[in-house]
Amino acid sequence: SYELTQPPSVSVSPGQTARITCSGDALPKKYAYWYQQRSGQAPLLVIYEDIKRPSGIPERFSGSSSGTMATLTISGAQVEDEADYYCFSTDSSGDDRVFGGGTKLTVL
């Protein structure tokens, strides 16, 4: 089955740039989506179709994709950005839909 690989954890100080990666063989052909999940809350879409930001999501959140890796960048991370982040995509056929294992972002 298809897999998306994320680092288990990323840690930055407030105001620094946090980068969370997502690796998958089909990412050159398929979009990546990114979700933020704060403790005890439902996931929130923060980036869709690799680079697009839903309304209401702060501009410090951005997405990029190159080759087999998609990246979520939080420029000037704030304490309230501390959360688990998940990428989502599909295999090349579109039949296998998967989330990455998640990355715990610590901002302190």
Place this chain on the structure above:
Amino acid sequence: EVQLVESGGGLVKPGGSLRLSCAASGFTFSNAWMTWVRQAPGKGLEWVGRIKSTPDGGTTDYAISVKDRFTISRDDSKSILYLQMNSLKPEDTAVYYCTTNLRDWGQGTLVTVSS
């Protein structure tokens, strides 16, 4: 404002059945593709299955882990999404989220499968 409210979770014995509901409002439900996602306690997100809108055929797709046990359906007249879960296993224990094809999410309902 999009609202998704799941209900129907609870404790069920292995081999049992449960039906989850998701009441939708704030958008044209009949035109929306809807997806269920689950999250086991302390674990990551797992895509469960999706139903297309009725105009797009209303067809369903499922994760291999639930195929032939779970069934997604919809009642467009009531704006309600359903997840019928049969032959439940302990590994189905999770919070189940209803989503508008992974864009907007409900708060989830907990399903516990245990004897």
